[in-house]
Amino acid sequence: MSVxxxxxxxxxxxxxxxxxxxxxxxxIIGFAILEYAVNLFLAVVGxxxxxLAPIVIDKSQPVPFSVDPLPQALVLTAIVIGLGVxxxxxxxxxxxxxxxxxxxxxxxRRLRG
Amino acid sequence: MxxxxxxxLFMIAASVIAVExxxxxxxxxxxxxxxxxxxxIFLFLQAPDLAIVQVVVEILSLVFLIALILRTTRIxxxxxxxxxxxxxxxxxxxxxxxxxxxxxALYVFRQLPPFGGPLREVSQYYVEHGLASTGxxxxxxxxxxxxxxxxxxxxxxxxxxxVIGLLTVLRKVGRKK
Amino acid sequence: MSxxxxxxxxxxxxxxFMYGLYIIVHGHLTPGGGFxxxxxxxxAFALLYLAHGRDEAKEKLQSSLTSVFESVGGxxxxxxxxxxxxxxxxxxxxxxKGEPLSIASGxxxxxxxxxxxIKVASxxxxxxxxxxxxxxxxxx
Numbered sequence: 001m002s003v004x005x006x007x008x009x010x011x012x013x014x015x016x017x018x019x020x021x022x023x024x025x026x027x028i029i030g031f032a033i034l035e036y037a038v039n040l041f042l043a044v045v046g047x048x049x050x051x052l053a054p055i056v057i058d059k060s061q062p063v064p065f066s067v068d069p070l071p072q073a074l075v076l077t078a079i080v081i082g083l084g085v086x087x088x089x090x091x092x093x094x095x096x097x098x099x100x101x102x103x104x105x106x107x108x109r110r111l112r113g
Numbered sequence: 114m115x116x117x118x119x120x121x122l123f124m125i126a127a128s129v130i131a132v133e134x135x136x137x138x139x140x141x142x143x144x145x146x147x148x149x150x151x152x153x154i155f156l157f158l159q160a161p162d163l164a165i166v167q168v169v170v171e172i173l174s175l176v177f178l179i180a181l182i183l184r185t186t187r188i189x190x191x192x193x194x195x196x197x198x199x200x201x202x203x204x205x206x207x208x209x210x211x212x213x214x215x216x217x218a219l220y221v222f223r224q225l226p227p228f229g230g231p232l233r234e235v236s237q238y239y240v241e242h243g244l245a246s247t248g249x250x251x252x253x254x255x256x257x258x259x260x261x262x263x264x265x266x267x268x269x270x271x272x273x274x275x276v277i278g279l280l281t282v283l284r285k286v287g288r289k290k
Numbered sequence: 291m292s293x294x295x296x297x298x299x300x301x302x303x304x305x306x307f308m309y310g311l312y313i314i315v316h317g318h319l320t321p322g323g324g325f326x327x328x329x330x331x332x333x334a335f336a337l338l339y340l341a342h343g344r345d346e347a348k349e350k351l352q353s354s355l356t357s358v359f360e361s362v363g364g365x366x367x368x369x370x371x372x373x374x375x376x377x378x379x380x381x382x383x384x385x386x387k388g389e390p391l392s393i394a395s396g397x398x399x400x401x402x403x404x405x406x407x408i409k410v411a412s413x414x415x416x417x418x419x420x421x422x423x424x425x426x427x428x429x430x
């Protein structure tokens with residue numbers, strides 16, 4: 001139960017950083033923290049106490065007591081997609097700095113220049 | 114179990130540092146510490162596939178963020194205006210939303226199986242018949258590329274789209290000035 | 291970078307590339323697979339680019355070549371998926387399964403791993419070139 005609470009605390013820290021901060025790089029860091037926290041929560045749901053990794057070693061029998069392999073497959077996809085989205089955010093942030101000269105979100109909104 | 118709790122405390126402390134510090138390079142390094150803590154937690158949760166992917170993706174995203182910082186600016190010089198109404202409204206509504214989320218989450222977590230409970234029905238089928246039906250010894254690969262191969266196709270498409278978007282935004286030829 | 295860094299980078303790139311290929315090809319026996327191996331191969335090329343500097347590496351490693359490889363990887367994955375329609379449904383596992391725990395087992399899984407490995411490696415290296423070769427001009 002306390003492990004789930006810690007995951008919720010990490011989600012809250014990521015959300016706080018996205019909403020309250022005004023620097024664009026800090027907003028990107030907030031997105032990264034939120035994504036790590038959600039992947040951690042999905043991987044924690046599939047854990048079994050004293051379980052083993054889901055890889056077959058002995059070809060005559062299935063893994064005797066393995067953890068859940070299905071959330072692991074989904075989280076693998078999610079991690080790689082998170083990298084792609086972050087790279088695109090970084091490229092757009094770079095173009096915004098080149099046009100407006102600052103990373104401040106409040107000044108970028110004012111459509112100057 | 115004690116290791117997972119200690120690493121979670123480390124991750125929370127490092128993420129608070131990453132959010133609050135003024136130097137942008139320091140906050141990127143703290144973000145790297147959060148990512149590496151997550152890798153070790155994945156190893157304790159018996160998921161070696163996830164640990165390998167997380168560590169290389171973490172290193173690549175740190176490299177991209179530092180490339181952004183080096184070309185532009187390093188210090189967070191955004192001045193904080195003291196207590197204008199928009200800032201107070203945003204923070205107040207965020208705190209209300211987070212309290213509501215915490216209350217509902219604590220109610221929902223009682224419905225989830227306890228940490229370390231038994232396997233669900235579909236996973237039981239995958240674990241028992243995985244090697245015989247597909248012939249692959251790594252069950253996570255068998256799920257990703259045989260039972261749920263359509264999701265992998267969707268993920269390859271999303272990666273392709275984001276790379277095309279990035280190469281279009283950062284191009285040199287054909288931009289009107 | 292100095293001459294020592296360039297020489298050592300040239301020596302290490304071969305080993306890192308081989309390690310990435312090992313993780314891609316053995317994806318159905320040990321943990322890893324196409325995604326992790328592709329990221330490691332992209333890291334090997336990024337090491338070479340960083341050690342030699344932007345001006346020297348610009349004519350040898352170009353971003354037009356990475357676009358070609360990325361499309362080839364994606365197209366191979368689609369081809370493997372469509373080839374299953376002849377025998378059954380989409381993504382049908384049509385190759386015979388060999389004996390378990392050997393390299394030639396698992397049907398279409400090793401081929402799909404290689405296609406995804408090519409795709410992810412060239413995509414991430416193309417992103418790295420685009421972000422590292424921008425020249426910044428401040429707009430006054």
